[in-house]
Amino acid sequence: MKEYKQQRDVFDAIADPTRRHLIHLLAGAEELPLHELTAKFTMGRTAVSKHLTVLKEADLVHDRKVGRETRYRLNASPLREVQDWVAFYSKYWNTNVSRLRQWLEEEEE
Structure with missing residues (x-):
């Protein structure tokens, strides 16, 4: 091999x-x-x-x-490198999704 x-x-x-x-x-x-x-x-x-x-x-x-x-x-x-990269950016998306959720809840009120 x-x-x-x-x-x-x-x-x-x-x-x-x-x-x-x-x-x-x-x-x-x-x-x-x-x-x-x-x-x-x-x-x-x-x-x-x-x-x-x-x-x-x-x-x-x-x-x-x-x-x-x-x-x-x-x-x-080697896919660990990809997982680590995505994990770093998932923090960004989680924050933005939380902000969107909050904004939508405020709009409903």
Whole structure:
């Protein structure tokens, strides 16, 4: 199994809807072979493989060879960076939603 150092930004890797769907599929399984992942898309094996390479470069996916088959599994730990970023801004949105709620309640009175 090749070890990939994180070469790609996690945000860049998850920016594409196909890659987000691959992450979702892998989150629901221990690991999946390339042919099973490809069956979930209307694109070919090569295109799915390229998306998986981007995810591997961001360390979001690990792969291993089993005979002639390549199996993929999710490594969710780099998503912590995304979670932390969103959490920071959720404080902003919570404050604004509270202000809106207060304003709407005042308008009703």
